[in-house]
Amino acid sequence: MLQVESLRKSYGERRILQDIRFSLNPGEIFGLAGENGAGKSTLLNILATLLTPDAGHVSLNGLDYADHQKQVRSHIGFVPQELAIWDELSVEENMRFFEKLSWKKQSRDVLRGLCQGMQLDKWKEKAGSLSGGQKRKLNLAISLIHEPDLLLLDEPTVGIDMRSKKEITAYLKELAASRKTMILYTSHDMDEIRELCSQVICIGKDPFYRDMLKAAGKPIQVF
């Protein structure tokens, strides 16, 4: 379970996050919405242990972020918005590369199964020559090698075709249901959030997103 309590973060005089509190249970998918600059990436980076908050507490499966950073990281899968893959290596080599550095050893079949699960079949093809959607799938598959309990995704479907979007969201739903993975998902695509997330955390001052989500009948938490 991910527990976030009274989280605050400022950059100089500018207050970005104020009193953020929520909890995410195993198998739940939460959306994170808000205008650009609202603090979505800051919150995601704090939850990924890449930033420390000014105040508040975060814990994952009972492990406090402040005291057990190394252990916490071994349970997190982070999918950055940029494509964090090696273009000159093939899909297989990318998967093998990160598996060797990972917390958990996985067989070649498991690695291949991860890719096939999201319809990424070009196992021997160079990552640089894949389509945008296939690259996004590889970006996600690498983050799942060590079977994380918490998956943080920063706009994982930005700029890709509808079919790849559907395949990725279907895979994430299946992942949450079968492995009870906790998923926190940021996106500007409200259709995607409505379809995928059980609850949405809205941050920022712009009422556009919260009004849209309220109208769609989604449970939201506003900060």
Place this chain on the structure above:
Amino acid sequence: MKPLLQNRLLFLKKQAFSLLFWLVFPLLATCAVMQLAETAQEETKIPVGLAVEESSDLARTFTERLSSYALIDVRIMPAEQALRQLEQHQLDSVFVIPAGFEAEILSGSRHHLITGYRSDRSFAYAPVKEMVLSHVQKIAGRYKAAVTVEQLSEHLGQEQTWPAKEVIATADTIEKEQHLLSSHFSYAGNQPASKEGILLNPWGIWAIFALLSAFFLFDWVVKEKRMPAFSRLNFMKIKPKAYLLGNGLIYVGITLVFDACSVIMLSNLYETAANVRLALTLFLYRLAISLIAFLAALAMHKLPAYYGAGAFLALCFGLFGGAATIGASWFDYLNPVRPVMDKEPSIWLPAVLVGVVIIWFFRKESSDASS
């Protein structure tokens, strides 16, 4: 280390040509520069005509010694031909060893033993003449001393006689064995020409090219640390710093294998002794330049600036006390190339750099992203 090695091999397979090029670059570039230097030196020798009008041992010894100097191209020919070529400015100067040269010296004469000729375009006549004179004086002095010893021996009626030729032969042997006397011809105080006629130190040249190639070999640090894929290492068992350091050690290992080949090849080519001392010197040098390149790559974010820094350092070490010059300045102490040229192992620079790397490795980052 095994996972890092396996992962590095994935990249090295894709960059095999570039890797191989930079690994053999110091050796090939050194051979090329040395070859160029030797060719240039051959073409810039001072043409000196030598006319030998007697065939004594003394005249032959003198001719051989004069011919052995790297910067002089001694052309033996009859006096008339030599003087004609001097008039045509094909020769810089001409020296004639007249008939009776040995007899004159053995009789103790030290005047007008050799005749020298110059033209109005003889730019090197003065230093060549000085060198010839000093040799003639040396030989004449030795012969006169030997004759005196022989005469004294006879005069005093000693049982054991001291023939002049035997004294001279013994003196020559002692000189050769113990290097009692030596003279060199050089331009404006430059490094004296060695017996092989090479003005440049092959290890100094190799060291400079090795430094340059180290910067190109370690450019992966600059390239990889700015890639989004690198940020994933924050969530891996092997952390970014351990990844960089481990891969750095792999590169040092690979370069050491090629350094060993360079030692064998350069030692054979340039007749220098390949021993444990040289191996230790090169190992410490390799460690130092690898760490310099590694730390520079960590500090820099743009490849042109990084390559520029490498070229600048190589130029500095080359120009100030490097391969082409001999300097006694304080810079020699700091210059990592100097111990390689002198084949004297130097531990202080690698030790300091290892210390810096240890501090970097254990220092907590201001942002806890990569801690």
